[in-house]
Amino acid sequence: MTAAAELIGVTQRFGSFTAVDEIDLAVPSGKLTTLLGPSGCGKTTTLRMIAGYSAPTSGTIRIAGIDSTRTPPEKRNLGMVFQSYALFPHMTVADNVGYGLKLRKVPSAERRLRVMETLELVGLAHLADRKPKKLSGGQQQRVALARAIAIRPKLLLLDEPLSNLDARLRVQMRAELRRIQAETKLTVILVTHDQDEALEMSDAMVIMNEGRIVQQGSPQQVFPRPADRFVAEFLGYENFLTAADGTPLTIRPEHLHIVEKGHGLDATVVDVAFRGVDLLVSLDVVDPSGATVRLLADVRSGATLTPGSGVTVIAPDDHLVSLPR
Amino acid sequence: MKRPITAALAVIGYVIMIVPIIFVVATAFTAGSTLRFPPEGISLRWFDEALGYEPxxxxxxxxxxxxxxxxxxxxxxxxxxxxxxxxxxxxxxxxxxxxxxxxxxxxxxxxxxxxxxxxxxxxxxxxxxxxxxxxxxxxxxxxxxxxxxxxxxxxxxxxxxxxxxxxxxxxxxxxxxxxxxxxxxxxxxxxxxxxxxxxxxxxxxxxxxxxxxxxxxxxxxxxxxxxxxxxxxxxxxxxxxxxxxxxxxxxxxxxxxxxxxxx
CATH class of the missing domain: 1.10.3720.10 (MetI-like)
Structure with a gap:
């Protein structure tokens, strides 16, 4: 597999602050790669360096095999969708989408054709003559996407493209983006802080923290095997306990079972929260090392659970993940 | 306690700004020949004069x-x-x-x-x-x-x-x-x-x-x-x-x- 973009020892410092700290990254061609992490982890800075909006303090960026570290953005031929969409307010939807083609001196008849083709792809051909202000957030987002795709970019860069949409639309757009990626076969780099979004959409996910890459792989590889406590917490592993030999362990709330009596860990129910389809039970559990830890169990039913009652918690081995000490 | 003071100041501000304007505008429509308030009758003659005055x-x-x-x-x-x-x-x-x-x-x-x-x-x-x-x-x-x-x-x-x-x-x-x-x-x-x-x-x-x-x-x-x-x-x-x-x-x-x- 060839890398559509490659970062080698890339560092970005702003004054004394190191936003991105010597990262190495190979973005697979024709796939959707997400840069995932909390705000301030360096994911957007990384994307902006790939796009050419800021030059790395040190390191090399290769795009399609060519060293592009100091190439200005207008010479990179990349499509970028900004978090704010950044649609040109004084142009119609069609002119926005055609802007990059006009700069490439595509003759007007062909331009019109390609603009309409791209708008068709995002389902907005009927709004070609509107001004961006007259569109809903979701429609503006699609225009921004069409504008970026129309130039047939080497890479499609998406900076938190879904974070300004409401929850339902966001979920719809995830599938929509996947479809467009599959149809265009573009290499996509998507920046997000939403782990569900990353899990659902990525071919490859790159998790960043404090300017470094902490784990990467396919969602199927990463999700069941978080590399450290940070990744585990970020992916929703809420329970942390210690094995008899002192190894830190983690397990997801939905993988804990509660039984009244059995072979497991002694626990006391602290609180029971009813959440409709399930119950979220807080427990004080004596872990294998002998320490008492507060754990959360997500269970289907538990009519008999009341705060203060003693129960047994079972943490199945195949769901327990060991973390580095 | 702050509101009445703010409101009073706003009213005073408007009065100070608007009253002189009212005097000028009213005087402009006078039919008389002196710059005096209240105006004597209503006419547009002074607008006519102003628009015809070369300087x-x-x-x-x-x-x-x-x-x-x-x-x-x-x-x-x-x-x-x-x-x-x-x-x-x-x-x-x-x-x-x-x-x-x-x-x-x-x-x-x-x-x-x-x-x-x-x-x-x-x-x-x-x-x-x-x-x-x-x-x-x-x-x-x-x-x-x-x-x-x-x-x-x-x-x-x-x-x-x-x-x-x-x-x-x-x-x-x-x-x-x-x-x-x-x-x-x-x-x-x-x-x-x-x-x-x-x-x-x-x-x-x-x-x-x-x-x-x-x-x-x-x-x-x-x-x-x-x-x-x-x-x-x-x-x-x-x-x-x-x-x-x-x-x-x-x-x-x-x-x-x-x-x-x-x-």
Whole structure:
């Protein structure tokens, strides 16, 4: 597999602050790669360096095999969708989408054709003559996407493209983006802080923290095997306990079972929260090392659970993940 | 406890601003021949007289010409300065902005005297050129503030988007930044023109026999005769100002224009 973009020892410092700290990254061609992490982890800075909006303090960026570290953005031929969409307010939807083609001196008849083709792809051909202000957030987002795709970019860069949409639309757009990626076969780099979004959409996910890459792989590889406590917490592993030999362990709330009596860990129910389809039970559990830890169990039913009652918690081995000490 | 005081101050403010205007406007419609309130009857005769009085018309043309030229110069200097302040990597941005806003603070008589001394006496410049320099300086704060306000509202990612799509920095400026700023520049221009036309202190100090602005001519007139023609002329200026203010409000909005000044 060839890398559509490659970062080698890339560092970005702003004054004394190191936003991105010597990262190495190979973005697979024709796939959707997400840069995932909390705000301030360096994911957007990384994307902006790939796009050419800021030059790395040190390191090399290769795009399609060519060293592009100091190439200005207008010479990179990349499509970028900004978090704010950044649609040109004084142009119609069609002119926005055609802007990059006009700069490439595509003759007007062909331009019109390609603009309409791209708008068709995002389902907005009927709004070609509107001004961006007259569109809903979701429609503006699609225009921004069409504008970026129309130039047939080497890479499609998406900076938190879904974070300004409401929850339902966001979920719809995830599938929509996947479809467009599959149809265009573009290499996509998507920046997000939403782990569900990353899990659902990525071919490859790159998790960043404090300017470094902490784990990467396919969602199927990463999700069941978080590399450290940070990744585990970020992916929703809420329970942390210690094995008899002192190894830190983690397990997801939905993988804990509660039984009244059995072979497991002694626990006391602290609180029971009813959440409709399930119950979220807080427990004080004596872990294998002998320490008492507060754990959360997500269970289907538990009519008999009341705060203060003693129960047994079972943490199945195949769901327990060991973390580095 | 704060509200009644605020409300009272607001009422006093409006009274102080509006009452004199009511007197002038009412007097302008008088049928009598003295500048007196209440007016004696209603007629448009003094508007007719004002529009037919040659010194006023000549001065109005001078005023407009000066305003248009000064505004154009102020925008030519002010818009690039604003861009440098807001988007550039300029050291001492605050200082530069302060410098360009300072004509709002320095008393105009001081500016006028300085220009008189240095340009008219010192460099032997004519009235018109000196006035043009003075008015341009006076308009700069408007150019910088109003365009600055609309620039602050514009998404900085717009230029980046243009660059990413293949536009050189210059191309991005002319195809995206400038068109986005157009309403702001337009309002800045309107406000500058109004300020220039209404200016008295500078125009008074720097007037000459061959170039005199409308307010100065009106002042001269009042000193010699006491008829309502001057009230009629004032009313016409007022009406024009209101029209321009409404256009400025519609295109950018005063909250955005003046919101910046209080920062």
């Amino acid at each position: 006023f018309i000549e001065a109005a043309i001078s005023s407009l010409g000066l305003a248009v030229l000064a505004t154009a110069l102020a925008l030519l200097v002010g818009v690039p300065v604003t861009l440098a302040i807001h988007r550039g990597k300029l050291p001492g941005k605050g200082l530069v902005e302060g410098l360009f806003l300072s004509p709002l603070i320095v008393p105009e008589l001081v500016v006028g005297l300085a220009l008189y001394q240095q340009l008219m006496i010192g460099m032997d410049l004519d009235n018109f050129s000196t006035l043009l320099v003075g008015h341009t300086a006076l308009m700069l704060p408007y150019a910088v503030r109003v365009t600055g306000a609309s620039l602050a509202l514009a998404d900085p990612a717009l230029e980046e988007a243009a660059r990413g799509l293949g536009a050189s920095p210059l191309r991005a400026f002319f195809t995206v930044t400038l068109p986005v700023l157009r309403p702001g520049i337009f309002s800045a221009g309107l406000l500058s023109m109004v300020t220039s036309v209404n200016n008295v202190p500078l125009s008074l100090l720097l007037q000459g026999r061959d170039f005199r602005t409308l307010p100065v001519t009106m002042l001269d007139y009042v000193q010699q005769s006491y008829d309502p023609m001057v009230a009629a002329a004032s009313t016409l200026i007022l009406a024009a100002t209101v029209v321009i203010a409404v256009i400025a409000e519609r295109t950018v909005g005063f909250a955005k224009i003046f919101g910046g000044i209080n920062q």
